[in-house]
Amino acid sequence: MNTADLTCFQLSISDHIAHLVLSRPEAMNTMGPAFWHELDQVLEQLHQGGQARVLLVSSTGKHFSAGMALEVFGGAIQMDDASPEGRAAIADLLAALQATFTRLETLRIPVVVAIQGGCVGGAVDMVTAACIRYATQDAFFCVQEINIGMVADVGTLQRLPKLVQLAVVKELAYTGRRMPAARAREVGLVNEVFDTPEACLAAALQCAREIAAKPPVAIWGSKQVIHYAREHSVEDSLRQMGWVQAAIWSNAHVREAVTAMKQQRAGQFPPLAELTPFTERD
Numbered sequence: 001m002n003t004a005d006l007t008c009f010q011l012s013i014s015d016h017i018a019h020l021v022l023s024r025p026e027a028m029n030t031m032g033p034a035f036w037h038e039l040d041q042v043l044e045q046l047h048q049g050g051q052a053r054v055l056l057v058s059s060t061g062k063h064f065s066a067g068m069a070l071e072v073f074g075g076a077i078q079m080d081d082a083s084p085e086g087r088a089a090i091a092d093l094l095a096a097l098q099a100t101f102t103r104l105e106t107l108r109i110p111v112v113v114a115i116q117g118g119c120v121g122g123a124v125d126m127v128t129a130a131c132i133r134y135a136t137q138d139a140f141f142c143v144q145e146i147n148i149g150m151v152a153d154v155g156t157l158q159r160l161p162k163l164v165q166l167a168v169v170k171e172l173a174y175t176g177r178r179m180p181a182a183r184a185r186e187v188g189l190v191n192e193v194f195d196t197p198e199a200c201l202a203a204a205l206q207c208a209r210e211i212a213a214k215p216p217v218a219i220w221g222s223k224q225v226i227h228y229a230r231e232h233s234v235e236d237s238l239r240q241m242g243w244v245q246a247a248i249w250s251n252a253h254v255r256e257a258v259t260a261m262k263q264q265r266a267g268q269f270p271p272l273a274e275l276t277p278f279t280e281r282d
Contacts, residue, residue, distance in 0.1 A: 031123075067121025115134065121144035213266055
């Protein structure tokens with residue numbers, strides 16, 4: 001994908017860190033059709049490539065994102081509730097939107113998010129699919145969907161219970177209240193809170209640098225194991241752990257990591273292999 005063609009984002013890759021910036025502050029970085037199309041393509045590009053070892057997502061302007069653009073419901077997304085056929089189509093439409101944030105969650109590399117100001121509606125769906133969340137002290141989180149007469153439907157109610165207590169999820173989902181950053185840190189939704197957007201982004205970038213310095217395949221394995229353990233028993237997860245470790249173990253990587261620590265230098269590790277879709281092979 002030609003990054004020059006992006007209208008909702010800016011994408012750069014430097015020092016093995018992909019930095020994706022929501023770049024429509026005049027529209028509070030709301031999520032219209034172009035947002036979903038471009039995010040899906042960027043994530044596919046990053047997933048297939050081996051250049052980036054971590055994805056950092058940040059935003060511009062006063063708010064991280066105000067979520068789905070309200071005008072979308074009257075135009076780009078047609079919700080036909082007049083027939084069973086129309087209502088069935090709603091499920092398929094939602095599945096496509098859900099798949100984009102699932103792509104973010106299952107990306108081969110970790111995802112770190114820096115959040116400032118409002119993180120509303122669909123933006124909560126988005127950041128709950130990330131691995132690590134940093135926020136500014138003025139940030140707030142709002143399950144906005146209930147305030148406009150609907151159920152949050154693109155991942156918040158499925159992923160948030162994996163991150164915070166169920167009673168907290170219910171409070172947010174039922175009331176549509178704003179949860180301030182301090183409370184979000186308290187309940188475990190965000191890792192750290194910072195005074196300014198600059199400090200927040202700097203911390204997120206430092207975290208990304210630390211991740212990028214590790215063997216990419218070991219980071220890949222760690223993400224696979226953590227996500228599997230979230231949904232399975234300890235017994236099953238330990239068994240899967242053995243399979244993953246056996247599949248990716250490298251004496252060379254361990255030696256290089258230990259040597260680099262002793263010599264106080266950056267380790268040198270091979271990237272993840274680039275992926276070529278089966279349909280694109282000769």
